[in-house]
Amino acid sequence: MDFNYDDNQRMLFDTVDRFLSDKHDLATREKLLKDPAAEAALWREMAELGLMGAAFTEEEGGFAASMVDAMVVMNRLGRHLVTQPYLYTAIIGGRIVAGGMEGGSREAAIANVIAGEAQLALAAGSTHLMHSPQDTSFAATRSGGDWLVSGRMPVVLNGDRATRFIVAARTAGAVGDREGVTLFLVDAGKAGVSRRALRTIDAFGAAELVLENVALSSDNLIGPVDNAVPLVEAALDHGVVAVCNEAIGSMEYLVPATAEYTRTRIQYGAPLAKFQVLQHRMADMYIQTETAKSMALVAAMSLDGDAIERRRMASAAKVQVGRSAKFVGYQAVQLHGGMGVSEELDIGHHYIRLNVINQLFGDTAFHARRFGALTSPLPDQAAA
Amino acid sequence: MDLVLDDKVQALRAEIRAFFAEKLPADYARKTLAGDKLSKEEHIHWHSLLKEKGWHVPLWPKEHGGPGWGPMERFIWEEESGLAGAPRLNHVSQDLLGPVLIEFGTPEQKAELLPRILSSEDWWCQGFSEPQAGSDLANLQMRAVRDGDDYVVTGTKLWTSYAHVSNKIFCLVRTSTDGPKQAGISFLLVDMEQPGVTISPIYTLGHSLSVNEVQIEDVRVPVTNLVGREGGAWDITKFLLGNERLMGAWIGVNMAFARQVRARLNETGPDGRPRSENAVLAQRVAEVETDLLALRYTTYRVLSDELSGKAPGPEVSVIKVRGGEIMQALTELLMEMAEAEGMVHPYHLPEGGPPVVPVELEHMAQQFFDKRKLTIYGGSSEIQRNIIARRVLNV
Numbered sequence: 001m002d003f004n005y006d007d008n009q010r011m012l013f014d015t016v017d018r019f020l021s022d023k024h025d026l027a028t029r030e031k032l033l034k035d036p037a038a039e040a041a042l043w044r045e046m047a048e049l050g051l052m053g054a055a056f057t058e059e060e061g062g063f064a065a066s067m068v069d070a071m072v073v074m075n076r077l078g079r080h081l082v083t084q085p086y087l088y089t090a091i092i093g094g095r096i097v098a099g100g101m102e103g104g105s106r107e108a109a110i111a112n113v114i115a116g117e118a119q120l121a122l123a124a125g126s127t128h129l130m131h132s133p134q135d136t137s138f139a140a141t142r143s144g145g146d147w148l149v150s151g152r153m154p155v156v157l158n159g160d161r162a163t164r165f166i167v168a169a170r171t172a173g174a175v176g177d178r179e180g181v182t183l184f185l186v187d188a189g190k191a192g193v194s195r196r197a198l199r200t201i202d203a204f205g206a207a208e209l210v211l212e213n214v215a216l217s218s219d220n221l222i223g224p225v226d227n228a229v230p231l232v233e234a235a236l237d238h239g240v241v242a243v244c245n246e247a248i249g250s251m252e253y254l255v256p257a258t259a260e261y262t263r264t265r266i267q268y269g270a271p272l273a274k275f276q277v278l279q280h281r282m283a284d285m286y287i288q289t290e291t292a293k294s295m296a297l298v299a300a301m302s303l304d305g306d307a308i309e310r311r312r313m314a315s316a317a318k319v320q321v322g323r324s325a326k327f328v329g330y331q332a333v334q335l336h337g338g339m340g341v342s343e344e345l346d347i348g349h350h351y352i353r354l355n356v357i358n359q360l361f362g363d364t365a366f367h368a369r370r371f372g373a374l375t376s377p378l379p380d381q382a383a384a
Numbered sequence: 385m386d387l388v389l390d391d392k393v394q395a396l397r398a399e400i401r402a403f404f405a406e407k408l409p410a411d412y413a414r415k416t417l418a419g420d421k422l423s424k425e426e427h428i429h430w431h432s433l434l435k436e437k438g439w440h441v442p443l444w445p446k447e448h449g450g451p452g453w454g455p456m457e458r459f460i461w462e463e464e465s466g467l468a469g470a471p472r473l474n475h476v477s478q479d480l481l482g483p484v485l486i487e488f489g490t491p492e493q494k495a496e497l498l499p500r501i502l503s504s505e506d507w508w509c510q511g512f513s514e515p516q517a518g519s520d521l522a523n524l525q526m527r528a529v530r531d532g533d534d535y536v537v538t539g540t541k542l543w544t545s546y547a548h549v550s551n552k553i554f555c556l557v558r559t560s561t562d563g564p565k566q567a568g569i570s571f572l573l574v575d576m577e578q579p580g581v582t583i584s585p586i587y588t589l590g591h592s593l594s595v596n597e598v599q600i601e602d603v604r605v606p607v608t609n610l611v612g613r614e615g616g617a618w619d620i621t622k623f624l625l626g627n628e629r630l631m632g633a634w635i636g637v638n639m640a641f642a643r644q645v646r647a648r649l650n651e652t653g654p655d656g657r658p659r660s661e662n663a664v665l666a667q668r669v670a671e672v673e674t675d676l677l678a679l680r681y682t683t684y685r686v687l688s689d690e691l692s693g694k695a696p697g698p699e700v701s702v703i704k705v706r707g708g709e710i711m712q713a714l715t716e717l718l719m720e721m722a723e724a725e726g727m728v729h730p731y732h733l734p735e736g737g738p739p740v741v742p743v744e745l746e747h748m749a750q751q752f753f754d755k756r757k758l759t760i761y762g763g764s765s766e767i768q769r770n771i772i773a774r775r776v777l778n779v
Contacts (some may be wrong), residue, residue, distance in 0.1 A: 033732075126654040128723040135654050154740050155724040176656055198740060199732035201590060201749035206728075208740045267520040277766065333756055337518055337764065338543050338595075341757050343587040352589060352753055356727060359720060365664040 003297055005072065008065065012054060013072050019049055020080040026346045029081060033203055039161070043084055047116025055090035060098045061110045067238065071245040071300040078249030081349055083204050085121075088158035089113060091242045093120025095235035096166050100183060100223030109185075121162035123153050123209055124232050126175075130157075130239075131362030133232035134178050138169035138211060147171075147216045149184060150192075152209070159207030160197035163188055167211065171226055178229045183222040190214055202356040203349070234307070236361050240314045241303055243357045244296040244321040250350045251289040251325060254332040257347065258282060261336055278335060285328045292317075292324035308374060315371035321357075322364035329354040389456075397460050400439075404468040407433050413469035417640055418744045419715075419751030420730075422471050424549050428504045430471050441478050441502065443627060448486055448494075449502050455690050459630060459683075466636020467643075476546065477501045477508040479631075481554055484571075484624050488612045497573075511541035511555035511574070511598060512621075518543075519767050521556075522565040522618075526600065528557035528572055534604040535559070535572060540597060543761065547583045547596035551576055555600075556621065559614050571617040573609040574600065588757065590750035591731050625762075629696055632704035632762065633683045634711055638676050641714035645669055648721045659721060672713045679706045698775040701768035708758030708765065715752040722748045 005013060023042065032039045046052070055070040056062025064070060070091055077086055090113060097109045097120070112118035124133040138151030149169050156165070165186045173180030186193060192214035195207040223231045259282055262273035272278055299317035302310050329351035333340035340347050358364065389397075404413075412430060415422055422430075434440040442461045444450025453461065465472070482501055485493055500506040517524040526539025537557060547553065553574050560568035576583065580603040586595045612620050649669050653659045660666050686699050719726045725741040726748035733740055759765040773779050 127725050128654045129727070130724075132655060135656075155728065196734035196737065196740060198734060199729045200727045201729045201753065202727075203729070208734070266516070267518065267523070275766075277769075330756075334760065334764070334766075337760055338513070338757075341588045341753075341760065343589065343591065348589045348753075348756075351756070355753075359723070359727065363720065365662070368664075 016076040044116045052114045055094045067303040068300045074242045074245040075249035078246035085158040089120045092239045119161045121158040122166045123156045124168035136170040140169040149214045156209045160205040181228045183228040184220045202353045237314045240361045241299045244317045247325045248293045248296045251328045258332045288324035292321045295320040312374040315367040318367040325354040400464040417469035419747035463636040507550040509547045509550040511553045513543045526557045543595045566618040569617040571611040571620045589753035629700045633707040701771045719748045719752040
């Protein structure tokens with residue numbers, strides 16, 4: 001057993017951290033929101049640094065020894081509050097491409113991601129934040145040997161920058177059925193595809209996606225027809241663990257930053273840090289961060305193993321991290337007082353992102369239920 | 385003991401409800417309930433509608449143009465306004481400064497300034513907090529130095545709500561550094577439309593704009609703009625804060641949020657089933673509803689003490705802490721139940737075309753993050769707990 005980074009992971013951690021320390025502060029982040037060219041340039045630099053390759057194993061064409069490497073990257077992206085869609089393109093998109101495609105097209109699609117040329121967005125689920133891929137927003141009908149796909153999804157994460165959408169469409173059954181969902185790879189420029197860009201409250205990019213009778217062939221299929229839910233769920237489990245590790249990077253920053261602020265802020269003739277109630281509050285923030293970190297690491301190390309254990313640990317981590325992140329984020333803002341709610345400091349931005357993370361891919365309640373079902377299945381939950 | 389409000393109060397409640405149903409523009413109510421902001425023009429329009437009814441300055445006595453309501457009537461007004469989604473008008477001028485001028489102002493100040501509030505000519509903001517004086521308000525540093533018939537004022541006010549739409553500010557200023565900190569503070573009225581006054585916006589979470597930094601540099605203010613006596617601001621401040629002591633419960637607004645939460649719980653979720661089938665969610669909703677009920681009746685208890693002549697005490701801190709926490713919990717539920725559609729940034733939505741998400745959801749996330757301030761401003765929750773510890777527990 002070893003919970004420490006190995007040499008390669010340590011080097012990856014330091015490389016990403018140095019790069020982002022140089023390239024990405026709060027002012028840069030604000031600027032990127034208004035400058036798509038600068039966003040694209042940063043993405044290319046991240047690819048040149050090899051970050052995309054950290055999300056793929058050597059067999060897949062990357063250099064990751066395990067999926068833990070990508071989680072090391074996520075930790076640093078969380079620390080630096082980076083809105084780049086590593087989560088959507090390299091991790092979730094990457095898992096679907098690597099897990100569902102075959103042969104030359106798989107190789108090309110992965111190479112595309114690793115080179116920083118592709119942006120992927122998964123359009124699965126409906127108006128929720130993608131915890132249930134069986135709730136589809138799109139439907140596909142057969143037309144000769146081809147498919148016609150239509151539907152609308154209001155908020156597709158990374159939909160604004162996606163060069164290719166991974167669309168979960170219902171090809172059989174009814175909304176909510178685990179069977180009957182099929183994945184299609186849809187080029188953003190294809191006839192019948194339209195999108196309108198927006199941002200979520202955490203400043204990440206997204207888009208409304210509308211497909212109107214988009215004609216697709218079997219070349220566009222990813223994974224088995226009518227049975228894509230397990231593939232999407234596996235990718236989303238990686239997403240769950242990724243945002244858990246992102247949250248850890250964020251919390252590991254917030255705790256000392258809050259302590260530092262209370263050491264320098266004088267009220268009633270003394271630094272805030274002298275008030276014992278605040279000392280204990282910050283000690284609790286630390287306790288929450290450390291326990292959450294343990295679970296985020298366990299879940300990361302469980303990604304490549306047994307599927308049930310992967311899911312169980314992903315859910316356990318999401319519950320622990322969700323609760324911890326809510327507490328740590330809330331208290332970091334509280335102890336910063338007015339400055340905490342100001343956009344001038346990064347503290348409040350971290351708080352927002354941590355709240356969004358809690359919602360992404362199933363919230364605490366969802367994952368607590370899933371953890372329970374996987375730990376001790378009740379008769380009616382055995383299928384879940 | 386008796387739970388029933390007396391007939392006169394119930395009749396007033398019915399009259400207020402009927403008035404809102406008839407006169408409150410649906411668009412104003414929708415925006416207010418959905419966390420969107422009204423323009424100054426819309427506020428002034430609503431003010432004019434209230435004026436026709438005589439309800440535009442609910443806290444003021446009859447002789448100055450108000451309805452002459454007592455504490456219970458004012459509270460019912462507040463509750464119904466919040467519940468109906470009535471915009472909170474130029475609150476600083478009407479609810480904070482107006483009563484102060486009526487109580488402490490000179491005849492000249494009353495004659496000049498009260499009509500200007502009634503006519504919406506003046507919009508006042510409140511200059512209390514400073515960079516080094518947040519929770520520790522008595523530590524404020526803005527100086528006012530007497531020079532002939534003027535004070536020369538220099539300093540910085542921070543977190544000043546609505547300064548960007550106001551033309552005047554009332555400031556707590558330091559006129560003396562001798563003796564206890566509180567005794568050297570005076571209450572001064574300052575015109576902001578003059579050289580030496582700089583207003584800079586401070587954007588808060590979700591890019592909301594309601595607070596500002598106000599810098600005042602070598603601005604001459606006539607001595608006649610002093611309210612009360614020099615060094616007498618602390619008592620005025622206590623009076624002013626006393627006027628909004630029950631407002632921290634936000635009962636009406638919280639009830640409006642709770643109504644929205646309950647409605648969403650009963651809707652069908654993205655999985656095609658009613659959200660209320662989610663036992664965890666249903667329990668969270670019921671618990672916060674219970675919390676709100678408990679807060680509401682705690683507020684009524686304080687009110688009933690007040691009506692029987694007892695001065696409100698530290699239980700006001702209970703109300704402030706719980707009012708903020710409950711609103712945070714309710715807006716969090718609203719955001720979370722709206723799921724992906726509740727996560728959009730209202731200022732980064734596509735322009736033109738049909739709305740991407742239902743308009744009532746556009747501000748859900750921004751609204752939740754904006755409410756984060758409630759347990760920080762106006763005496764943080766930590767300060768309120770200090771008050772309870774000192775004054776109730778004697779520790």
